Amino acid sequence: MDTPQVIAPPCAQPGSPGTSGPPDVTPTSGVIHVNTRHVSGFVIIGNHLAQHHELSLIAIGLAVHIQSLPAGAKVGIKVLTDRFPESEARITAALHELEAEGYLHRSRVRLPSGRVVTRTISYNQPGTTAPPVVVAPPRQPRRQATPTAPEPAPAPPPPPAPEPAPALPAPVHVPPPTAPRTPPSPLPQPHKPTTELLRTAAAVLTDLRRHAPQLTLKEDDIPTLVPGVAAWLERDTHPDTIRHALTTDLPTPVKHPAKLIRHRITTLLPPPLPGTTDLTPPPRPKTLVIPLQNCDTCDRAFRATDPGQCRDCRTDLRQAA
Known part of the structure; x- marks a missing residue:
């Protein structure tokens, strides 16, 4: 009688019925995933890229697009600008972000034919080493068979060292139009500069x-x-x-x-103190105005300080005398 007896089954764990895995609890907020298994036409992207905390959304999306392309696809700036609605400047900045984080490496190389091309290497995991790329030599014209011994095939040239990417030109800052400047106020002047x-x-x-x-x-x-x-x-x-x-x-x-x-x-010039009269500018000299007079002889108007005769009458009087 001392041994306890189990008279009821244990409580069922929450989750989907008939499953032995962890409980399938639907969240009340946030994202809800509806996943379908892909069997073709997909690419594996690591969370270190999809959830990168320092890359912009444009850089993450561009890295996913480049990793989904087949080998040899064109991923130049002009091609990406024609493919997506983003501007050339934003796509260029996103490529620089991917290069800084190790997801992309671009270099200018010269082919044996003399043509300079841009080589782009995409890394789905930064820090890995890219396999050496061997550039095939240009095709040689087919020669007719001769009874002499065949010449040995030329050894492929070593891959050239990657050249640094050319620096992008600095953006030109154009200042916005401004209103015409008002001339500065004149500098105060003393009335008595001793x-x-x-x-x-x-x-x-x-x-x-x-x-x-x-x-x-x-x-x-x-x-x-x-x-x-x-x-x-x-x-x-x-x-x-x-x-x-x-x-x-x-x-x-x-x-x-x-x-x-x-x-x-x-x-910030302060006003003059009350009662100071020595700072007032000196009065302007008055203009002397000579009044008009009427000649006593010919009644002609002339200017003089005192009434009398005009100049012509005074001249005629002196000649008559």
């Missing part, structure tokens, strides 16, 4: 490289930018304030220091 003011402005520009080495100016740039800094100093701007405005938030890298400083001097 010698001391210009000397201080030159010192501020020369000292910029100590605070921002990327703003090192050429010697010819200093006299051009001095009037703009002098206009800042004339408006009672401290040199430290000017230095901070010119060296803060610089772009990386600074390609044209002089152009950048000119732009900031022009666009």
Whole structure:
């Protein structure tokens, strides 16, 4: 009575009835395969190619197409471009991907006839060694039999060393059309450019490289930018304030220091302080206008500061006297 007795069969394993293999569970999401066994017209592709993590889909599809072709089929860029809707540039890039990963090797070889052709070797498993390819010599014309002993057949020439593939020309970058540039604003000018003011402005520009080495100016740039800094100093701007405005938030890298400083001097110019009248430009001289007068003798109009006689009447009067 101590031995347990089995009174019920064990639970059935999930899966298809009548099978002894692993359970056939249909996934609830993702891909579902419906496989039919091929008996002809197929090619074996490894998962290392079909699931490659670094190749593009165009490169994977192109490798599958090349491996499915018979030996001797043409796989040049022009042929592939005519066969598929992808552009020549995309097919060229896909061939370079396959060469980099070891699925393809292309070389330029010269045949014994002198013709240069492209030899393409496709690897279904990268890293394998290709068998040596022997190029048949050109056909010799058939000679008539002579009673002399036959000459030995010439030995086939060794296969030439593969030449590197020619480098593709770099793509030409065509910039998009741009709108016409507006001319830059004129550089501010001081109203009273004294010698001391210009000397201080030159010192501020020369000292910029100590605070921002990327703003090192050429010697010819200093006299051009001095009037703009002098206009800042004339408006009672401290040199430290000017230095901070010119060296803060610089772009990386600074390609044209002089152009950048000119732009900031022009666009960040502070307004004059209230109550400063010495910065206003001097008034323009008034144009002297001589009024019209009527001659006392002939009543002709003439210009003069005081009324009287015109020039002709004064001349006639002097001649009569």
